[in-house]
Structures are given as C-alpha cells and as structure tokens.
Amino acid sequence: xxxxxxVSIIIATLAxxxxxxxxxxxxxxxxxVGQRAGVLNLGVEGVMLIGAFSAYYAALETGSAAFxxxxxxxxxxxxxxxxxxxxxxxxxxxxxxxxxxxxxxxxFTDLLFQKQVGTPKPISGLQAKPFDWLAxxxxxxxxxxxSHTVLTYVAxxxxxxxxxxxxxxxxxxxxxxxxxxxxxxxxxxxxxxGIRTAAIVIGNTMAGLAGAALALEIxxxxxxxxxxxxxxxxxxxxxxxWRPVGVMAGSLLFGIVSSTVLQLQxxxxxxxxxxxxxxxxxxxxxVIVLVVVSRRxxxxxxxxxxxxxxx
Amino acid sequence: xxxxxVFKLLLAxxxxxxxxxxxxxxxxxxxPAAEPAPAPAEEExxxEEExxxEEExxxEEExxxEEExxxEEExxxEEExxxEEExxxEEExxxExxxxxxxxxxxxxDLAFTQSMFDAVNALVDSGQIAEFAITDxxxxxEDAGAAIRGYADEGYDLVIAHGSQYGGPLQEIAPDFPDVxxxxxxxxxxxxxxxxxxxxxxxxxxxxVNGVVAAQLTExxxxxxxxxxxxxxxxxxxxxxxxxxxxxxxxxxxxxxxxGSFADVALAAEAAQSHISAGADVLTGSxxxxxxxxxxxxxxxxxxxxxxxxxxxxxxxxxxASQVYRWEVVLSQVVEQVKAGTLGxxxxxxxxxxxxxxxxxxxxMDIPADVLASAxxxxxxxxxxxxxxxx
Numbered sequence: 001x002x003x004x005x006x007v008s009i010i011i012a013t014l015a016x017x018x019x020x021x022x023x024x025x026x027x028x029x030x031x032x033v034g035q036r037a038g039v040l041n042l043g044v045e046g047v048m049l050i051g052a053f054s055a056y057y058a059a060l061e062t063g064s065a066a067f068x069x070x071x072x073x074x075x076x077x078x079x080x081x082x083x084x085x086x087x088x089x090x091x092x093x094x095x096x097x098x099x100x101x102x103x104x105x106x107x108f109t110d111l112l113f114q115k116q117v118g119t120p121k122p123i124s125g126l127q128a129k130p131f132d133w134l135a136x137x138x139x140x141x142x143x144x145x146x147s148h149t150v151l152t153y154v155a156x157x158x159x160x161x162x163x164x165x166x167x168x169x170x171x172x173x174x175x176x177x178x179x180x181x182x183x184x185x186x187x188x189x190x191x192x193x194g195i196r197t198a199a200i201v202i203g204n205t206m207a208g209l210a211g212a213a214l215a216l217e218i219x220x221x222x223x224x225x226x227x228x229x230x231x232x233x234x235x236x237x238x239x240x241x242w243r244p245v246g247v248m249a250g251s252l253l254f255g256i257v258s259s260t261v262l263q264l265q266x267x268x269x270x271x272x273x274x275x276x277x278x279x280x281x282x283x284x285x286x287v288i289v290l291v292v293v294s295r296r297x298x299x300x301x302x303x304x305x306x307x308x309x310x311x
Numbered sequence: 312x313x314x315x316x317v318f319k320l321l322l323a324x325x326x327x328x329x330x331x332x333x334x335x336x337x338x339x340x341x342x343p344a345a346e347p348a349p350a351p352a353e354e355e356x357x358x359e360e361e362x363x364x365e366e367e368x369x370x371e372e373e374x375x376x377e378e379e380x381x382x383e384e385e386x387x388x389e390e391e392x393x394x395e396e397e398x399x400x401e402e403e404x405x406x407e408x409x410x411x412x413x414x415x416x417x418x419x420x421d422l423a424f425t426q427s428m429f430d431a432v433n434a435l436v437d438s439g440q441i442a443e444f445a446i447t448d449x450x451x452x453x454e455d456a457g458a459a460i461r462g463y464a465d466e467g468y469d470l471v472i473a474h475g476s477q478y479g480g481p482l483q484e485i486a487p488d489f490p491d492v493x494x495x496x497x498x499x500x501x502x503x504x505x506x507x508x509x510x511x512x513x514x515x516x517x518x519x520x521v522n523g524v525v526a527a528q529l530t531e532x533x534x535x536x537x538x539x540x541x542x543x544x545x546x547x548x549x550x551x552x553x554x555x556x557x558x559x560x561x562x563x564x565x566x567x568x569x570x571x572g573s574f575a576d577v578a579l580a581a582e583a584a585q586s587h588i589s590a591g592a593d594v595l596t597g598s599x600x601x602x603x604x605x606x607x608x609x610x611x612x613x614x615x616x617x618x619x620x621x622x623x624x625x626x627x628x629x630x631x632x633a634s635q636v637y638r639w640e641v642v643l644s645q646v647v648e649q650v651k652a653g654t655l656g657x658x659x660x661x662x663x664x665x666x667x668x669x670x671x672x673x674x675x676x677m678d679i680p681a682d683v684l685a686s687a688x689x690x691x692x693x694x695x696x697x698x699x700x701x702x703x
Contacts, residue, residue, distance in 0.1 A: 012589035016582050023578070110418070110449055119420040120603045122610065122626060218581050219607040222600065223418050223449055227576040258579065262586045265569040266536065276542060279572030 017256030027233035030206025037199035042098025045230025046105020051211030076208020080201035179300035408442030412463035431639035457481030516552025518635025523556025536587025538597035577604035
C-alpha cells in the first residue's frame with residue numbers, strides 16, 4: 001500500500017495523467033475557439049470518433065501513422081465544414097445539430113469499422129518519443145517531462161498557440177467580437193459567418209486530431225473508442241472559463257485524477273466497491289469545479305445564437 | 312455574392328465528402344443470405360425505428376432489398392424478414408425453420424464477449440440446428456437493446472438471445488408480452504420465474520483459475536496485473552478465479568486488480584495496463600471488450616497476456632499465452648433442442664469445462680514449457696472432478 005508514495009510510482013502516475021489529458025486538451029482547446037466565436041458544438045465526440053477511425057484506418061491500410069494523423073486532421077476539417085454548413089449557413093439550432101453530429105459519428109464509424117476492418121487489428125501507432133534521450137539523463141523529473149510521444153507535446157504546445165491566436169491576433173479579436181456581439185461586429189465590417197466558419201473548422205480539426213491521437217496512441221480502434229471524452233471536453237471548456245490555460249488545467253486535473261484512481265487500485269489502497277465510487281471521482285470533481293468557476297465567469301454572450309442580419 | 316460563393320463551396324465539399332463516404336462501403340452483404348457470417352446487413356433491421364445512430368447503417372445495403380419485397384417467397388431472402396414489418400410475414404412464421412436472433416452490447420467481432428456468442432450461433436447454423444440467424448450488435452444502450460429484443464420477438468423469431476446481463480430489465484418487461492417466443496438471457500442466473508425465459512451463465516472463474524496457475528509459473532517479477540471492467544458478472548468471476556489460481560500456485564505472487572469502471576473505455580484500459588507495468592507487473596490479464604487497449608501496451612512492453620471470452624491471440628502473437636474461450640454452442644444447443652421440444656424456458660444453464668463449454672486455448676506460437684502445460688491440464692482435471700475449488 002505504501003508503495004504508492006514512492007517517487008517512481010508518483011512520477012509514473014503523473015505521466016499517465018498527462019497522457020490521459022491529451023485527447024481532452026486537444027478537443028477542449030478546439031471547442032473553446034468555436035465557443036468564443038459563439039458556436040457550441042455538442043458533436044465533438046462524434047468528430048473525435050470520425051477522426052479516430054480515419055486515422056486508424058489510414059494507418060492500418062498504409063502502415064503509416066503519419067498519414068493516419070493527416071487523415072484524422074482532414075476528417076476534422078471536413079466535419080467542420082459540414083457543421084458550419086448546418087449551423088452558420090442554414091442557421092440550425094446548435095444543440096440539436098451537435099447531437100446529430102455525435103450520433104452520426106458514433107454510428108458511421110461503427111459501420112465503417114465493421115465493414116472495412118471487422119476484428120480489431122492492432123496498428124503501430126505514433127510511438128516515437130522525440131525527447132526520450134533527455135529522459136535518460138535527467139532522472140525522474142526527466143521521465144515525467146520527456147517520456148511522451150510527439151502528439152503530447154503538440155497538444156501542450158497548442159495551449160500558448162491558441163492563447164496567442166485568440167488574444168493577440170486580429171482573427172482572435174474578430175472571434176471574440178463575433179462571440180460576444182455579432183451584430184456590432186457585422187456593422188464594423190467583420191464577416192460573422194466567415195469568422196464563425198473558420199472557428200468551427202479549427203475546433204473540429206482539433207477534435208479530429210484528438211480522436212486521431214487517441215487511436216494512434218493506443219494503436220487500435222473499437223466501437224465508441226472515445227467513450228465520452230468529447231462530452232467531457234465540452235465540460236472542460238466551461239471548467240476552463242473559455243481560456244486555453246484553464247482548459248489545460250482542467251484536462252490535467254481530469255487526467256491525473258483518473259490515473260491516480262487507477263494507481264491506487266493497483267496498489268490496493270482502494271478496492272472492491274470503493275473502486276467503483278472512486279472511478280467517478282474525475283467526473284464529480286469536474287462538476288464541482290464547473291459549478292464554482294462558471295458562476296464567476298460568464299460565457300460568450302452570443303453562444304448558441306445563430307446570426308442573421310435581421311435579428 | 313460572397314456568402315453565396317461560400318455556400319456553393321461548402322455544398323461542393325459536402326458532395327465530395329459524401330461521395331468519398333459512399334465509395335468506402337462495399338457490397339459484401341449482397342452475398343447469399345444463407346450464410347449468416349457477414350451479419351451487419353441484417354443486424355440493425357429491427358432497430359430502424361428508434362436508434363438514430365444506426366439509421367444510416369442499413370440504408371445502403373437494404374435499399375435494393377426493399378424493392379424486391381414482392382419476391383418474399385424466395386427462400387434465400389427470408390432472413391431479411393425483420394426489416395419487413397408488414398403483416399404478411401406472420402402467415403409464414405409457424406412454417407419456418409428454427410430462427411434465432413441475438414442482441415449483444417459490443418461488436419460481433421470484438422474478440423471478446425459478443426464474438427463468443429456470434430461464433431456459437433454460427434456453429435449451430437453450420438450444424439443445421441439453427442436455420443436462420445440475425446444479430447443486432449453494438450447495443451450498449453440498454454433501451455436500444457430492449458427495442459431490438461421486442462422487434463425480433465414481434466417478428467416471430469423462435470429464440471431471442473439477450474446477450475448481456477444489463478438487458479435483464481427490458482427482458483423482464485418484454486418476455487410476458489410474447490408467450491410463444493423463447494428468450495435466453497445471459498450472463499445471468501435468473502429467469503424471473505417466467506416460463507419462456509432461459510438464463511445462461513459461465514463459470515469463468517474456472518478458466519480464470521487455470522490462467523492464474525499458468526501465469527504464476529511464468530511471472531519473473533512475481534507481480535501480476537488484472538484489468539477488469541466493472542465488478543460484476545463473468546468479469547468479476549474471471550478476475551477472482553484468476554487471482555485465486557495465481558496465489559494458489561505461488562503464494563508469493565502479488566496480484567494487483569484494477570476495475571476501470573467501463574466496458575468500453577479502451578484508453579483507460581491501456582493506462583491501467585501502464586499502471587500495472589509501472590508497479591512491476593510482467594504478466595497481465597483482463598476481461599471485457601476494452602482489453603484491446605491493454606494488449607497493445609502489453610505488446611509494447613513485452614509483457615505476457617492471458618485472455619478470456621474468445622481467443623485473443625490475434626491481438627498479440629508474441630505475448631498472448633493462453634485464452635479461456637467460451638463455447639456457448641454447448642449450452643445453446645441444449646436450449647434450442649428444448650425450445651424445439653416445446654419447453655420455452657424456466658431453466659438456467661451454467662457452462663463449465665464439462666462438455667467442452669469452456670476451453671483453454673494456448674498460443675501455439677509461444678514457447679510454453681511442457682511442465683507448465685501439464686500443470687494447466689492437471690488443474691482443468693482437478694476443477695472438473697472437484698478436487699480443486701476456485702472458492703466461488
């Protein structure tokens with residue numbers, strides 16, 4: 001039992017938490033961009049599934065995980081355009097459309113998997129660890145920081161990138177303007193539909209990347225591979241108050257609590273029925289923080305509101 | 312003008328995407344209907360009304376079929392029956408050969424729980440005991456499963472198998488509405504006192520015990536990791552049996568058990584495997600369909616794996632030592648014969664090594680010492696004659 005408190009186990013648990021956080025982080029960062037532009041996408045889970053299957057299938061067929069990654073991204077772009085068409089061009093209700101996208105992704109990937117693949121076949125995913133050589137020289141801390149695969153670094157690198165995009169660029173300014181007051185932005189000559197479409201495509205591309213990261217990291221695909229991660233990512237956007245750093249904190253918290261629960265079970269600190277309750281800990285914790293945070297920080301004023309010039 | 316251009320561009324892209332999607336499908340399902348193996352074509356049929364996620368699934372394949380509806384008299388087409396909800400089919404029902412439908416929570420080729428039943432029904436189709444077979448798989452949403460069960464019963468299937476302990480609730484409501492249809496439910500030991508419900512279960516602890524005995528002889532670190540889904544049903548039995556077997560073989564072995572809380576979360580199962588390995592495990596095992604995540608981690612780290620429910624050797628030929636295989640056909644065969652004889656339910660079947668219902672299949676590609684193999688056989692014999700107990 002006391003083994004849990006050894007440095008190596010704690011490091012392994014934190015490293016595991018970081019790995020678990022990656023799909024949440026990628027998907028939630030993308031969703032944050034979309035929501036800052038006033039578009040809610042409840043279909044993140046479905047897009048993640050499509051990204052995961054595209055990446056897996058492409059990698060399975062070609063033997064190239066990099067090509068798989070590309071296909072995951074491409075499927076995200078395609079789904080982004082579809083969602084923009086539905087919500088921006090056709091002004092459909094965002095909540096329902098998102099659920100439609102989710103159900104489409106769930107059923108469609110399952111169908112394609114059954115038809116094209118059948119039995120789960122392992123692929124060699126993106127296992128390259130670019131900084132592994134540093135991990136050997138820098139001891140335990142190095143193991144925590146440098147023992148990850150490329151996509152983990154990409155995910156965390158995207159935090160400052162998205163922050164910069166939203167807060168330091170004209171595009172980001174327009175995104176925020178469109179998300180807060182699209183009518184005002186429109187009168188100032190900002191293309192509300194154009195900005196929203198771009199934000200949606202960015203969000204969906206990152207959801208596709210999140211799914212691809214999941215499939216390529218595990219090296220397999222299965223029905224409902226994402227297991228609700230897309231929905232948790234949406235919650236983490238609220239948790240992080242629509243700010244990239246907040247989203248990262250939420251993702252890390254969720255991942256590390258999950259990995260801690262797993263490790264506590266391995267060490268027999270918790271077992272039996274207690275473990276069933278402990279498995280809920282990440283979700284419960286997220287909801288609690290969500291309630292506290294979202295009371296203090298308001299959401300983008302025009303979130304979920306379709307834009308038309310007459311409105 | 313600009314928005315119009317964007318709109319046209321989006322439409323064009325959507326069209327390209329739709330074409331690409333359409334191109335991905337193949338027409339395998341047009342194969343003769345007498346062979347049930349490529350099930351997806353018929354599997355969603357009864358679900359059409361209520362499961363939006365599956366709406367798109369059957370469309371491509373079934374569209375041509377529906378046009379041919381007037382040709383129902385053609386024998387090979389009959390297994391498509393569930394999609395045709397018109398009354399005329401019922402006239403033929405009493406005359407038809409034995410028809411079985413399965414509703415299961417995961418994919419029919421999941422190398423685990425659902426596949427074990429899928430393979431079993433196919434075995435009985437091959438042996439001629441079952442003439443027609445339809446499956447709705449992937450119904451991890453219990454309400455969807457309930458609708459599918461009701462749909463098959465409504466279509467007059469002779470035996471409807473609700474393959475998932477979570478389906479007990481809907482089955483208890485549905486079965487009394489169809490007194491002429493036999494239902495089988497597993498893994499479970501309760502028939503709700505209904506005369507048309509069979510239940511079936513498996514002593515997965517037996518194969519778990521054997522796997523545990525073998526694992527305890529192959530571990531070098533004396534640390535073994537177990538990954539379970541939720542602490543219920545045959546998964547719990549397997550995990551407990553495995554732990555008992557391993558410690559009975561070698562009391563110094565430490566068996567660490569993790570329940571991920573999900574049957575489906577592949578990524579969490581992978582991380583659970585990683586946690587076990589970081590705690591020193593050099594042998595892993597696990598139950599349920601999410602273990603495909605764990606086997607990948609085991610492969611990557613060169614850690615041995617023991618499977619259950621189906622032969623999991625394809626998941627890692629270098630690491631899978633042995634798998635406990637469920638051969639439901641042994642139980643199913645008895646159920647089918649009883650239904651044919653007019654007894655529609657009221658009995659529980661428990662599958663054991665007896666009659667070959669459970670089978671330990673070793674990976675031929677692995678170099679397993681002869682004495683270890685002999686100990687496995689001795690354990691199977693002992694469990695069968697009662698001289699060894701799993702404690703369950």
